[in-house]
Amino acid sequence: xxxxTQSPLSMSVTPGQPASISCKSTQSLLxxxxxxxxxxxxxxxxxxxxxxxxxxxxRFSGVPDRFSGSGSGTDFTLKISRVETDDVGVYYCMxxxxxxxxxxxxxxxxxK
Amino acid sequence: EMQLLESGGxxxxxxxxLRLSCAASGFSLNDYEMNWVxxxxxxxxxxxxxxxxxxxxxxxSVKGRFTISRDNSKNALYLQMNTLRAEDTAVYYCVKRRQRxxxxxxxxxxxxVSS
Numbered sequence: 001x002x003x004x005t006q007s008p009l010s011m012s013v014t015p016g017q018p019a020s021i022s023c024k025s026t027q028s029l030l031x032x033x034x035x036x037x038x039x040x041x042x043x044x045x046x047x048x049x050x051x052x053x054x055x056x057x058x059r060f061s062g063v064p065d066r067f068s069g070s071g072s073g074t075d076f077t078l079k080i081s082r083v084e085t086d087d088v089g090v091y092y093c094m095x096x097x098x099x100x101x102x103x104x105x106x107x108x109x110x111x112k
Numbered sequence: 113e114m115q116l117l118e119s120g121g122x123x124x125x126x127x128x129x130l131r132l133s134c135a136a137s138g139f140s141l142n143d144y145e146m147n148w149v150x151x152x153x154x155x156x157x158x159x160x161x162x163x164x165x166x167x168x169x170x171x172x173s174v175k176g177r178f179t180i181s182r183d184n185s186k187n188a189l190y191l192q193m194n195t196l197r198a199e200d201t202a203v204y205y206c207v208k209r210r211q212r213x214x215x216x217x218x219x220x221x222x223x224x225v226s227s
Binding site for chain 1: 144147156158159162169172194205207211212213214215217218219220
């Protein structure tokens with residue numbers, strides 16, 4: 001199984017400041033078709049998870065451009081350029097390169 | 113608007129069975145791979161099972177106990193859960209997958225396995 005490891009597991013950020021979350025996989029997620037099936041999700045308090053980023057760096061429909069994804073192979077990063085109060089929740093990375101589909105442990109973002 | 117609505121959750125004793133249902137609206141379930149993802153209380157997300165065409169996939173811990181299926185005439189997805197264990201206690205989400213992305217999530221159904 002591919003293990004996804006996130007860091008940090010929690011963070012407290014002042015509104016307007018940037019934030020960054022790292023996710024590392026135990027195997028490369030680059031496939032022979034040139035695509036990398038790595039994703040970021042946000043689970044806001046009391047809600048179901050919602051997609052943020054697909055295939056490393058593409059923002060899902062409606063996601064503000066404050067969110068950006070980068071990385072390749074086994075190392076990936078989610079960046080929020082200026083954190084807002086609405087960004088509170090738990091961020092998960094996920095790979096769907098192979099079954100079983102696996103998630104990172106989650107990173108809880110709180111507002112200072 | 114595409115939506116998923118789970119039902120069938122509840123309290124069941126260890127060793128018991130439960131069937132979750134997921135009703136889709138705004139799209140045809142048959143056109144997409146469908147999944148179940150669960151979240152134990154206070155914990156992270158765990159993929160449970162997928163169905164694509166006639167192919168099914170399961171995480172190791174539920175193989176032989178859970179069965180995913182769908183009824184295209186009812187536009188519904190199911191998860192039959194047998195021989196339930198305490199560690200199966202979780203919120204179960206019905207999730208649509210498009211081009212490997214989990215793009216539509218239901219609101220979740222709580223399953224509690226306890227005596």
